[in-house]
Amino acid sequence: MKRAESERVKTPATLYLDRHQLPYELYQCTGEIEGTAEFMANFLGVPAYEVIKSIVFMDEKHHGYMVLQHGDQTIDTKKLRKILGVKSIRPAPYEYAHKWTGYQFGGTSPFGIKADLPIYAEASIFQLESFYINGGKRGVNIKITPALLTHIGVVPISVTK
Template sequence: MSQDTKPPMTLALRELEKHGVELTYHLFAYLEKGGTAHSSKEMGVPEHAVIKTLIMENENKEPLVVLMHGDMQVSTKNLARTLGVKSINPCKPEVADRHSGYQVGGTSPFGTKKKMPVYLEETILQLDKIYINGGKRGFLVGMSPKEVLRILSPTLVQVGIPG
């Protein structure tokens, strides 16, 4: 995206700008079910640095956000054990949309409709720069992972398994 192109103004972007986060903007052609493999290829960055925002829920249907490397999966069994709950499952897309206020494929952890606990895969903090959804399909923002810590105060977890 050239510097002349204005990024889409989303709730996520408003939240990040309110906190003075230094960002890079990355627009790309969205591909239905393309996931982080597609976005990382389009942007020419490692898939490991593209962070997925996953809306999940426990057995009581209480929603939560999990931030995970693009090339890894969440062990829901390990996450449930870590959180001391019976089970964790991904929300159905329409339920995730309702909780987050975003459309699946464009879900950002910033500026969500409903305040939810956030869990961050600990190894994300080892990266210099991450690319995370800016609140719209085909739009990622690049930033330091330390900004995620500062703004969202997530609980650090180790629940990632090879994807």
């Protein structure tokens, strides 16, 4: 595996950040890659708490939502359902998640998505100085600050199980 900090990988996420001149550091893992937060945390040498997952959900009316959560925590879907005011919520099937974001599972980023999905994040993410989040492709992570989430209108919520 290789850790690269200077090479610019072209994904919809990095293109979005570059186009808007938003600061980030890029980290790319090459070789055999597991698409988990724990794997990336180990690769990056940081706690899984600092590696943020991007999960796409769907309600009973097939409306989509993205939720960002710490890599070592899970989302309480009952809390999420109540916050969103929907009857039911579940992880979106691949075909919906891909249609809304343009990303493959294991490569989902909140930046450069196709649809105008509402994006929410666990409130404690906004308290971190910086963190790592997927850069639009499996094995590509970007280090950013919470200000970038604010820039794209991410709403803080509390949904940790």
